[in-house]
Amino acid sequence: MAIPASRPNLNWRERAFLPAIVSGLFITWRHFVRYIFGRTKVTIQYPEQTRDADLPDYYRGTPALVKDEQGRIRCVACQLCEFICPPRAIKILPGEIPTDDRFAKVEKYPEEFDIDMIRCIYCGMCEEVCPEQAIFLRKDYVVTGFTREEMVHRKDKLLEIGGVMHGVVLKWNDKK
């Protein structure tokens, strides 16, 4: 059922528009003058000034792969992040770990791991879904490039951004 929204009853002063328009003009004028005399300072002149120092902990920058403290890539190529990623930015080519390997029980490792940063929307789903805590959104936000090719982060690039991260889940370790 349609519920008609009741319109406010305006008195004659409000209906004449003009007083409201004039007061509005004064408001914008005040902002204008305040800016001209340098009393408003909210804009950060980006490349020269940044707020890198006080980015909050929950800041979601570029997604990146991390290594554990022993220098191993934590990703086990389960492809859950590839599946969950809303814009389908992640592409993983899993490789098989041979059965005689020490880490044979892990079964898979990412042979290729691409994140297309033109597609990524920095939603953090990949970080949330990853069972291995292998992918994290870091605080980097400067992603540039002249070609589409350059905008795709390959595995080495992702690892470089990611660095080392400690976590609780570690499939590579023996205990599990």
Added chain:
Amino acid sequence: MYSWLILSSLAKIVGILFVVILPMVSYTVYAERRVSAFIQDRPGPNRVGPAGLLQPIADVVKLLIKEDFTPAGVNTFYYWLAPCLAMMPSIITIAVVPFGSTLFDVPMVIADVNIGILWVFAIGSLGVYGIVIGGWASNSKYPFLGGVRSSSQMISYELSLGLAVIPIFMLVGKLRLTDVVRYQIDHGWFIAPFIGDWANPVKWLLAIPMLISFFVFMVAMFAETNRLPFDLPEAEQELAGGYHTEYSSMKFALFFLGEYTAMIAGSAVMVTLFLGGWHFPGIPDGSHGWIFGLTNIVVFFAKVTALLFFFIWVRWTLPRFRYDQLMRLGWLFFFELALVNIFLVAGILACFHV
């Protein structure tokens, strides 16, 4: 004599168009961006050149080298014609506006015709074709709606525009714009009775209808130039940009610049009609030496700039009207106001035998 006339006219056209109007257009765009930024507590474009002053040049280069995309299904000839039609009328309008007194004894008006203001209206009313054709030729819903809106809006507000200036011509008795300026120099600016023979009480009385006229004219001008609060033909939020949605590159730029040229032309007309044209108390006209002639021109464009600032200021203050509000306002309020105003002036003129 004849060739001298042609030569001086040509010099004036080139001078006013390429030296003053076109740079002014691009810098109005710049001013629009800067002022809107300041009003919204931002710096605006401030990177290209000192304080961003070279931004217009960068903009033009960008627009020129952008891909000129023609959507499928457009009516190609009219699609090309529309941007030209959008830009031209407002430039032609400036031909009859006296932008200065005299410079080296050459009157600073390109065509001093005796139907000055009618010319402005006639050519101005052709401006709607660019928008309507652009909207129609694009073969797309939103531009089409923009074009239709624009045509009805312009017709509605042209009436108020025309009626608002009638009081002036009842006083002056001529349609020639140089005569209007001459009258204001002798009798004071129309909306500023303290300039000129301020001791005359009738003048103060006349200032009331003149202020009403100025108000109606200005509002109608806002509507004619599609500026906020009347920018329904190009409302971004409703029509995704309106009549120029389907245009790109320099064709879009022509629409865009056409709007600003119309704004400048409108301000120039307003300055001439109500604000004393190139006159400023204490500055003699160009017959006293070229330096004064030049000053007159500067004064004129200073006034135009002030009005342009007002245009921009209003744009970044007011929200948009709804379409029915716009029509009601035009037909039921401004039209009547302008009409009553004419009677008011006629009454004052008849009572005091001015």
Added chain:
Amino acid sequence: MQLFLFWCAALLMLVFGVAVILNRNPVASALSLVVSFLGLATLFMMLDAYFIGIIQVLVYAGAVMVLFLFIIMLLDLRAENLRKINWPATAGGAVVAFVFLIQVLSVIGRLTDAKKTFPPLARSTIDDVRNVGVTLFTNFNFPFQVIGVLVLVATIGVVVLSKRELANK
């Protein structure tokens, strides 16, 4: 120069006048009519009748044709583009137009005024706005007022008609 401009304007007017009826696309026809009006206005202005010329632009090109265009664009006239040419009707129309042309020419040919050149005007510029105004309000004041009342009645009639339409729905 004068003659050259005259021919330019006249040709413009005629060519676009023909284009009005030859164009299949109604919008193109309407726009051709606008250009034709502009040519006509130029002709008036060359006769120093600035006022009539500019009113031609202001009223016909600027207002009436915009309304026309408005309506044409709202009606979907695509079918008009595809319609076949009705040859018998076209031929009949051409004959009528031809006969009319001959009539006009013969009448003009018999007029003596058409053959002599006018004496140059006493003053190069006339204040034609004032003249038109004065003539309207003195010699033709009564017809002028009658027309005013007629237009008013027509306006009220339109308002009444459209209002009743709404009430019925």
